[in-house]
Amino acid sequence: MTAFETPPFAGASPSEGAAAPLHVAVVMDGNGRWAKQRGLPRSLGHSAGVEALKRTVEAAPRLNIRWLTVFGFSTENWSRPAAEVAELMALPKRYFETDIARLDREGVRVRVIGRREGLSSELVRLVDDAQARTERNDRFHLNIAFNYGGQADITDAVRRFAEDVAAGRCKPQDLDERLFGSLLATSGSPPPDLIVRPSGEQRLSNFLLWEAAYAELVFQDVLWPDYGEQHLREALTQFAARDRRYGAIAADNVLATG
Ligand code: IPE
Ligand code: MG
Numbered sequence: 001m002t003a004f005e006t007p008p009f010a011g012a013s014p015s016e017g018a019a020a021p022l023h024v025a026v027v028m029d030g031n032g033r034w035a036k037q038r039g040l041p042r043s044l045g046h047s048a049g050v051e052a053l054k055r056t057v058e059a060a061p062r063l064n065i066r067w068l069t070v071f072g073f074s075t076e077n078w079s080r081p082a083a084e085v086a087e088l089m090a091l092p093k094r095y096f097e098t099d100i101a102r103l104d105r106e107g108v109r110v111r112v113i114g115r116r117e118g119l120s121s122e123l124v125r126l127v128d129d130a131q132a133r134t135e136r137n138d139r140f141h142l143n144i145a146f147n148y149g150g151q152a153d154i155t156d157a158v159r160r161f162a163e164d165v166a167a168g169r170c171k172p173q174d175l176d177e178r179l180f181g182s183l184l185a186t187s188g189s190p191p192p193d194l195i196v197r198p199s200g201e202q203r204l205s206n207f208l209l210w211e212a213a214y215a216e217l218v219f220q221d222v223l224w225p226d227y228g229e230q231h232l233r234e235a236l237t238q239f240a241a242r243d244r245r246y247g248a249i250a251a252d253n254v255l256a257t258g
Contacts, residue, residue: 021193021239023067024060024232025215027207028053030199030223037223043087048225050095057099057108057142059229063236067141067189071207075115075149092123092146096130107139113185114148115156143189150209157183186211196235198222216242 028049035045053070060068073088080088092112103110112127119127127146160183164170181187192208192215202219204212218235243250 021065021216021236023069023190023192023194024065024235025069025071025192025195025208025211026056027071027195027197027201027205028224028227029071029197029201029205031225033199034223034225042084045225046087046091047094050091052225052227053095054099055228056232057103059232061140062229063232065140067143067192069113069143069145069186069189069192069208071148071205072144072146073114073148074145074206075147075152076206078118089120089123092144093126096126100130100133103142104134104137107137108134109137109139109141110134111141111143111189112146113143113153114146115152116147118147141189143186145185145207148185149206150204150212151206153185154210156185181210184210191215194218194235194239196220196232198224198227198231214244214246216244 031045031049032042033045034048035042038044056070057068072091077088078085100110110130112131116124116127157180161170161175161180165172186208189211191211191213194217195204195208195212195215196218197203198220200219200221204217208215216239218238220231220235222231
């Protein structure tokens with residue numbers, strides 16, 4: 001049994017396990033609209049979004065999910081007003097301060113994927129500490145995409161490969177999909193089986209562009225601050241009804257076509 005096949009949490013029901021995806025990625029979207037609907041400042045929408053993240057991180061292992069990657073801040077979110085950017089920058093600190101000890105105790109490995117440039121030195125230190133503290137855990141994997149963009153990540157990987165070639169450390173013909181995947185920020189995580197986007201928007205918004213190649217996509221009409229276990233269950237139900245063929249044909253078609 002490989003590490004990826006290890007059953008996650010004792011007590012998860014086998015019937016759920018059969019259809020449950022291993023790696024779920026979530027575009028946490030709709031905080032601003034949630035706040036607006038209530039006549040609240042957007043910052044309170046983001047705070048409520050952190051609570052939804054906590055609920056989702058707790059629910060995921062119960063649903064046999066082993067990897068969860070969440071989109072917290074994109075390389076394009078810098079174009080928001082400075083005050084909102086500052087509020088978003090403060091969220092990981094708040095989340096780690098209240099939750100990192102419990103995450104560690106529960107065997108969660110936390111990784112923050114994205115560019116470090118642009119983050120305050122305090123935030124970088126906090127992220128490094130959270131990662132170092134949890135790096136030996138492997139019961140559940142939480143990847144937080146922060147200052148992350150799929151195009152930025154691919155560009156950074158290409159640049160690093162080009163530098164290696166220029167320095168004579170490898171040759172252009174060494175590059176294949178496996179090597180390229182290992183140069184990305186998600187290296188070490190299996191590709192997402194399911195990408196979920198609440199809030200009604202139906203796009204990837206630069207999330208996991210390479211890794212999404214064969215992910216199933218589920219869009220849900222709920223704003224992220226309202227998200228909880230029931231919505232995740234519904235997404236998994238949709239996922240379970242999908243026929244994943246990875247470019248091949250369904251097994252029951254093989255005989256028919258000879
Ligand atoms: C998600 O909520 C938080 C981030 C993208 C950082 P939004 O802030 O995008 O909320 P809407 O889309 O304006 O409702
Ligand atoms: Mg949005």
